[in-house]
Amino acid sequence: MLGIQVLKSKKWISFFALIIVSISLFIFSLRVFLTEDSLKENISTLYYSQEENLLFHQSSDLGKLREWNQIENFPEYLINAVIASEDKRYYYHPGIDPLSLVRILKHFIATGRVIGGGSTIPQQLSRILNPSWKEDHKLIRKCKEISFALAITLRYTKKSILEAYLNSVSIRNNSEGFSIAAKRYFGKNIKYLSKEESIGLVVLMRNNYPSEESFHRRVQELSQSLGNEEEVNLGYLESRLLFKNPGSLRNEEIGAENYHFTEWMKHQFPNFKGNIISTISSELNRTIYEIVLSELRVLERYKASNASVVVFEIDPKDKTKIRLVSMIGSRNFFDYDAGQVNGSIAYRDAGSILKPFLYAQAIDSGLLKPNSILEDKEFRIHSENASEIFIPKNADLKFWGDVTMAEALANSRNIPAYRTIDTLGTLEFRKFLEKLGFHHLNRSTDYYGHGLAMGTGGASLFNVTYAYSAFVLDGNLPIIEIGSQGDHKLTVNKVKRVISSETAEEISGILRDSDLRKKAFSDRGFLNFPYPIGLKTGTSKDFRNSWTIGFSDRYIVGTWVGNFSGGSMENVTGNWGAGRIFQSLMRHLVSTSPVVQSKYHHTDSISVCRKTGMRARETCPMISIKMRKSFHPSKVCDLHSDQKITKSLEILSPSNGQIFYLSNKLPLDSQKIPFQFRNLSESERYQILLDESTKINIQQNNKLGINLSKGRHKIEIKNKDTVLQKVEFTVQFKD
Template identity: 30%
Template sequence: MGAALLLALAAGPAQALQSFADVQQEFRSSEASLYDRKGQLLQQVRMNPNERRLSWVALEDVSPALRNALVASEDRRFYQHSGVDWNAVAAAAWGNLWNTKTRGASTITMQLAGLLDDDLRRRTSPRSIGQKMSQVVVAQQLERNWRKDQILEAYLNLVSFRGELVGIHALSRVLFGKHPSGLSQREAAIAVALIRGPNATPARVAERACRILQEQRAAQECKGLEDFTLLALVRTGSNSEVIVTTSAPQLAPHLARKLLRTPGQAVRSTLDAGVQRFANDALRRQLAALVERNIEDGAILVLDNASGDVLAWVGSSGSFSNAANVDGVVALRQAGSTLKPFLYELAIEKKWMTAASILNDSAINLPTASGLYIPQNYDKQFKGLVSVRTALASSLNIPAVRTLVTVTPTTFFERLQGLGFQLRESGDYYGYSLALGSADVSLLALSNAYRALANQGRYSGVRTTLADPAVKMTKVMDSGAAFIIGDILSDRSARSRTFGLENALSTRVWSAVKTGTSKDMRDNWAIGYSDRYTVGVWVGNASGLPMWDVSGVTGAAPVWQEVMQYLHTRDQLRQQVPQKPAGVVERDIRYADKIEAPRQEYFLAGTEQSLITTASSDDISIAIRYPTPGMLVALDPDIPPQRQRIRFAADGLPSGAWRLDGKLLTPPAAKAGKKTSRQSAASDPQLAFDWMPWPGRHVLELLDHKMAVVDQVRFEVRGAVENHAQQKTGRARKNN
């Protein structure tokens, strides 16, 4: 009858018995782990707030001192019994009868049974008779189906120690800062003592550990043991909560938070541990050198041009920062001059200008909806007439704004969107300041857009894990124009008018690079590429505070140069100069007025010239003067609609016409073949036109003599024209 009852009580647990392989496979670390592309651990992130487990540890990777201490303390006849130590059970029963202390009768196998089955797990109260009987049966089942080494290995990985620590791996890392394989005899005794009394005081733990050492004939290790135990347990706080992290590397915290989601997750990233570590160190060295310049934050991104793989993702400067959790790779910051290459590429692609075209670096005032826009150069000086090559390489602001007048903010905005910037506002919102980088962009988007230049106009997203599919390239820029921009950005002589010949933008291999500094020196950028890699660097303050006299060439550029040269030195890559694509021709040029020295220049086929004259490259001025982009017109309800007009005005074009909302406009005076006093001094009578406004949003286009659009503005009219018309109609009906 008793045997039948025992079998009935044990039937459920026995049926649920797992294999060793199943237990090992279902084990989940509380940490998620990020590895580099070669399998090297980069970062661990705590995902389970209730307990701390680290990876499963094989028994052969556990210190022999710990295995010996555990068996000696918890289960001396572990290797002889078949799950239940009946000698220990009898001794415990005899001790209970005579009220004397004896060693516990629960074997390691029985304790493991309690760890594997929630119904058998001991919580606040002692196990019931039925639970103890089931525990015995499950222990015997384990012994029949598992090897002794598997039982010991599973126990060490599943047993709870102090507070939230589960498993010998977590205990060893947190309390002793080492792998379980390196535990000393003294450390092993403390670990085993914590199994019996996980929440005991350091003095009680040391006392228990000393008894374990004495039983192992190592009493000499008891000397200073209490202080040693106290020091180890200082790593846990009140209520036995662990207050320190493990000794796992912390190389890529920001990307880890982006990629890791569940406990036990292991992700093989595209990062290269060597590049990641070097980039981290390079950033911190530079910020340490600039500590007196009110700068504490930075970020670095390294991309493989061909694959789009992210090789380094440094989101912050770590200990230098008061906002170390802010990911500077994806944070939005003002772009500064880093958008200029895409503006000039678009102008060259459209064949509106060439690298040899002349732009006027002189004062300019542009009317906008919010007033006059008066851009200035970084040094508050003007260089006069300069070529596009010089204007871009030397990062002159006024020529860039004049170029955007030709390209138009809307067209430039659309190109930036095609390059993955995902700007929040429209081109009209930014206006002409978009040429100088008034938009907020991320280091990730900016670096990847430069990667498209490196790939001669072909764009794709990036990869952060090896499980991501291979990237697919899409052509978004003309390959020839992108090649010409790269050649300009690699030209030391062309950038010397602003930066001099010796600066942090030069590398031992071919590279193209552009710096940028936002308003009030709040952001520094250096973005550039070689034939193999694209490197982007941002430095500044996450708080938005300005730096003190730190520009892109002194702040971000030294880090960019150091990382770029490391990449090519490490890989022992030979210098590779981009090959000229089809459709690009090279010509010897000279300037008629000796504005710049003779040189060889690249052109898109069909735009090449040998003699560059000032007359053929007059100053580019705004085409549509009025209305201004984004202008809001409010009509006066007290003035009859017939007497309200908006004058369309433009200059800088020898002849042309207007088109409003897709409809061609022809002024009455032009039809009559004469001018009126209302027509302004534009070079063609049709370039001044008085229009009776109508409420709504409108698109006004200026057309050249070939009916091609040369400028476009959007504006809105609000008012009571419809009310006037309704009142007039109402009076007519009343009179009838």
């Protein structure tokens, strides 16, 4: 007897264990087949700017517009209206409403027909998530609905199911979800809907195209059931929901200048769905686009038809990240011939724009220092089999003799660059370019040869502008943020060190020094700014491509001008073509943010002789270079040791009649007027007077900066009562 009881007990234990295992497997299978994203199927993809202006929307796979919003953004009275209208017992049933099912079953037994109505929110959501069920018999479809509704109620919270329903239910005109409907019919974000607007949209759920009489009756019934004591403005709801075509989701002022970016985003994240708040600023993109169009109207007479721009903003809180805030791909996205070519990611000859990377690698390899002397003389490059000889030329077809590496880079001398890559090795430089992200080089190194120093391997504006960020960010290539979805950041690339911190600072110091590039570039050209801006230009063979890449302490900017056909322009250099867009663009960026004086943590300024690279004597032709202390030369130049000082103290800058333009939007302290003198050792014999009364004490390196007010000013060098040199100049303010 006892044995039988034990046996029965074991059977019951096995039975309950089987039930527990079955339930566990069922719940496990629900989690496997119903993922966190299962409720978000068939949603649209919408790209917004950082100002939350809609840039582009892409319909779901079913051709519907559906925007996903968190339930916290829906007004409480809208949620209450939906539940009152569709599923009064939503929070109390397991996914199906037993009372409604009993009513439907009674009617089926009595008539043999399945009546509609009684579907809970989980059941309606089941139909939305499974549109193919429409092909099934009504009874089969109802059974599927019940099963799926029970399953999703077990799998998800009531809050998640309701959120999915509010974002997915059909309203009207291919609009699914209240978020899209609120924007199309009321021009509002969902969170700003009024009570009557919410009620009007809820009424459209049952019948997307009701008659006026039916619409009036249902609005009033729903309003009363919610205890709304305010009078509903039926005329307003009619005008918006019954008689007016739905409005555009996109502000018409947000133009096609953003389309290249959204197309690029779709390529980067082809399977991404939902709302994406991008890092692109629609306001900045519009301003830059207008600058591009304005400058191209000047350049088109020189056979330049197109331009592209890329702007990255440095994250002020995290220097390992930058944000893509502007991308202009072409002059006109809708141009029939080549408008949809995105010039910012197209590859083309880069000219001199890659020279900073060549010299940076040479410094890190121990081959050069910023004060190293390079020969700017005739240089012959022999092919591998010595059957051909290539003789490179400078852009001005002149030789400068011995020059420092700093001047060779700042003035974009070609022959010193060819000498450097010849010493470094073309294969080593190619490997370095690939480390920087130039993975498009698909031919042999011998094919590119020494021309890699002059950009013959090509580059895209996006990649080379990104690579320049290493000069600003301590030698590191940063993460690029391009958008976010909720708390999830959309990024490309990872942090990677490519050059040393010291080298990055030395190269950026050279590129920021406008005095170093004076010999090759005009004082009044597009490359001069009243604040520290680092930059480099490039011009490819036959004036096919014009480049300017540069940076402030907050932005990295790349500009390109040329023709998508590859045709030549008429003498449009990097300075004069892309440089003019860069000038206007950088001035705009600086006017919207405070100027930060460049800080140097690894380098100090030192005066060196232009011809020997050694410490400069007062008799030397000298330049000031920022270098790490271990690079500072210990020897004093002996080339000019026997020369005597015969020249008087002289004003080099400003020049007579020069006009300085200052911005009203920037602090005056950050806009000092630059003064430069020659023959500093003679200063003790003379007086330097500003506006006839203020004595000037000359600082180290013959330079100083002074804040001046608006108006005409005068600087004089006097020996007792005799005026030896006088320079008059003007300071003006300009927005």
